[in-house]
Amino acid sequence: MRIRDWDRNLKVRLFGEAMMNITFWMFFPFLTIYFTEAFGKQMAGLLLIASQIFAVFANLMGGYCADRFGRKTMMVLSSFGQGLAFLIFAFASSPWLESAALGFVCFTLASVFGSFYWPASQAMVADVVPEKDRSHVFAIFYTSINIAVVIGPILGSIFYVHYRFELLLASAIICMVLGLMLARMTRETAPQNHEAKMVTKGQPKAWYHALTDQFKDYKVIAQDRTFLLFILAGVLVGQTFMQLDLLIPVYIKDSMETASLLNFTLTGEQIFGVILSENGLLVALFTVVVTKWMTKYKERNVFILSSLIYAVSIFIFGQTASVYMFIISMAIFTFAELMTVGIQQNFISKLAPENMRGQYFAAASLRFTLAKTVAPVSITFSLWAGYEITFMGLALLAALSAVMYFVMFQQIDKQNSAKQPIPVNTEA
Known part of the structure; x- marks a missing residue:
């Protein structure tokens, strides 16, 4: 299945996510060093573990939300959420403010929003690609990520030390641009699910019903x-x-x-x-x-x-x-x-x-x-x-x-x- 034959949703995502991933990997490999120098090895290790735990729960919640509220909805919200987190992180590492604690909070939030994004993005591929072509499409997205993993750290080793604020700011802008592209240029692909409307017999469902439904699923x-x-x-x-x-x-x-x-x-x-x-x-x-x-x-x-x-x-x-x-x-x-x-x-x-x-x-x-x-x-x-x-x-x-x-x-x-x-x- 050639890329030109792909669903428009996937073409938009491939371009936007490639730009976001390259920028992200320009600074991500160096953040462990940054937090270690700021908090010490033991504290930085504990904080990173805590950050991962939040991301795990967000990932599971993201899967539920992708099925209930739609793939596009979750991906758009996640992109803007990541963009806002990186924007604040940029100013926490700027000439006007240097706060590793605020930076870590923003990094954790960005990880959480990334965890919301991932299940929806994978499900969208399954929604729009015939079964016989899915492996090929998943492989191309995986290749795109790994190209970013190769290119990003090389560029980051050149620019990160002296331009951390600019890199984080660029990442924030790219995330928000991706959110706009997804909002304007893609369509919803999730199957119709009446529970997504959060109503029962015309009455709004209580907030805790979302949690009980998730545990049941x-x-x-x-x-x-x-x-x-x-x-x-x-x-x-x-x-x-x-x-x-x-x-x-x-x-x-x-x-x-x-x-x-x-x-x-x-x-x-x-x-x-x-x-x-x-x-x-x-x-x-x-x-x-x-x-x-x-x-x-x-x-x-x-x-x-x-x-x-x-x-x-x-x-x-x-x-x-x-x-x-x-x-x-x-x-x-x-x-x-x-x-x-x-x-x-x-x-x-x-x-x-x-x-x-x-x-x-x-x-x-x-x-x-x-x-x-x-x-x-x-x-x-x-x-x-x-x-x-x-x-x-x-x-x-x-x-x-x-x-x-x-x-x-x-x-x-x-x-x-x-x-x-x-x-x-x-x-x-």
């Missing part, structure tokens, strides 16, 4: 055994790719002080920078190609094989101290990542009932949130067991996730054979 999701297996498998395999900015850089730094690469002498930190750039570059170049390739195979085989390849790559990382082997391991690691980029989003869209897509996408993000919460344990574990055993344990968890995926698809087959089909096709 997420209870339905929690009872979906197939979906729960999907989340559990995602948490297990997530212990590997979450190490990209946790255990892997620490291990590389500890395993070699310097190394030679193409006649250049690099420090451990620089070697990690090389393989991180390798990951971003490969993702930007090959996401669409690999996704198109993977759609030819059964989803069962793609999910299981991706987990096993993750296991192989993380195992190799722990068995070597060679810069060239690190590069090879990262190439294998990235291939495992690309195998499921578009496939897993399309899988969620097929698994979810049409009127609950936003909530399913929000709940599905828990596999990343929970994985990110547990992942730092690997660093502590490595102090006790050593790097080699830790990496072997991570490989074992990835292999176990493959088993979980196998059980999940067995569950799907049983439901289909019992003539209780769910909207998931296990064929290519």
Whole structure:
């Protein structure tokens, strides 16, 4: 499906979100350093964890609101909310005012509004794209984000130190422009839902009914055994790719002080920078190609094989101290990542009932949130067991996730054979 054949909603989003993401990644990687210097490492760590917890709840609430009040509505409100948060953050880091505390509050608010935006944006793709093309469209959006991840920090390293106020101000303006574009140039795509009007027999519903309705809907999701297996498998395999900015850089730094690469002498930190750039570059170049390739195979085989390849790559990382082997391991690691980029989003869209897509996408993000919460344990574990055993344990968890995926698809087959089909096709 060519971009020129896309629904207008998606064309507007692709352009606007690309600009917003590039600007965002020009300062986001440096905020941890900013807050650490302002509050100290321990306090900054606690504050960032608290910020993430708020974002988790906002994500779940965002999924509910996307289904009840509409995708466009939530995306427009979220864009303006982020823009306002960044605008205040800019003035909290300006020549007239320097307040790290106010900046952190604004950063948290921006994260919350971003969490409101994400489920609606994913559900909108599922609303307007035919099932056979969804993986491809999700892959293009993923590629756009990763191009921003590659370009943004490079530009940020040049401009952030001396132009933080200007970067934050630019981000605020771009968010608000995106909000205007979404408001004027897109249409609502959510299925008609009378509950969204918040009325019952012509009478307004009490405010607390929204909360009780949300708990009822997420209870339905929690009872979906197939979906729960999907989340559990995602948490297990997530212990590997979450190490990209946790255990892997620490291990590389500890395993070699310097190394030679193409006649250049690099420090451990620089070697990690090389393989991180390798990951971003490969993702930007090959996401669409690999996704198109993977759609030819059964989803069962793609999910299981991706987990096993993750296991192989993380195992190799722990068995070597060679810069060239690190590069090879990262190439294998990235291939495992690309195998499921578009496939897993399309899988969620097929698994979810049409009127609950936003909530399913929000709940599905828990596999990343929970994985990110547990992942730092690997660093502590490595102090006790050593790097080699830790990496072997991570490989074992990835292999176990493959088993979980196998059980999940067995569950799907049983439901289909019992003539209780769910909207998931296990064929290519």
